[in-house]
Amino acid sequence: MNTSANAGTGTAATTKTSTTRSTSSTSSLAASAKFRTFALTFSTSAPVIYIACLFFNWPLFTFHPVTNRLVFGWEGPRPGESGTGMVASKRNLIVIAAIAGGMLWIERGHRITIEIPPAEVAGSAAAACPENEDLPHSADCFNFLQGNVVSEVSERSDAVQSKLASPELGPACSSNNENVPYSASCLGFMFGWFRQANPENTP
């Protein structure tokens, strides 16, 4: 409410503002999408279930006061229980049914997609790899093949490859030339760096 006085004319004007949406949601429950689904489902299905329960006479339990007997569902009086006062509760049934319906409707929204990705997505990822195995594979292709998961094994493999290709080792073996002696690095590459020469054959 704002009150302002106009001194020049000597009149007072009172301005009142009232809106029905002045209070916003403050609780997490009101902001919850799950509660929204539950409330809408519960409040729309419960009246329908209630009318159906009334129409078909489906109670949750029946109470026979003569013998003080409580029965699940509907059951007529046994011999000796005849008389008035049998009470069949329908409200409990519709409340339980509506709550169950609301919860099921919430769970309906929880889905795990296990389908194959669309063709265009799969095609673009596969395009990272060459058609021919003789061509070099790019980093994107390796990521695609490994599912973007860098395992410990692949890390070790990368370490070995980078060590072999390091310039300090020099060229490994001469390719396609058996007429020249193997260098020490070539022997090391072929037999392993921890190979010990046979002392008997050593000149």
Next chain:
Amino acid sequence: MTEIISVNTFWTLWLLVHLVLAVSLLGALTHQAVAVMMPVRKVAGPGGFVSRFRAVPAAGYATAVCVLWLLTFFVGSYIYIKYRTFIRIPLEQAHYYKTQGFFDFKEHVATLGLVLLPVYWYFWKNAHDAEYDTPRKTATVLLAAMCWFLFIVGHVLNNTRGFGS
């Protein structure tokens, strides 16, 4: 308990509790329904009774309405035990079928109002969302109309045959 007060007094007290809760609920819902149907925008000068009646923070009533409806419903369900045997049967014997039929209908209306409370509460707690304006108004006016019906039917039934009569 029967040593302190009589059985009729016991049930009459519970009926009074039911009445007080119902009147509180009726007042809250009526304020809210009028505020939502005829909101006060801007009034120059002092407002009249109607303007003051509808110039209430309607959203703040939502939780109170839900709680009051629940309490009134459960207290009514409790005294229903006594109604079923001490009031309904004499009404049938006296051929007050319309009164009894309206009270049966009252039970259904109260239950239907009860199951509307979650969505009613949700609409009011999200009053800033213009998407819910129409359903919020509808639910509020519907609950107010239900509450007036429940109140009048219960009042007439109590006049026809109350506890202890």
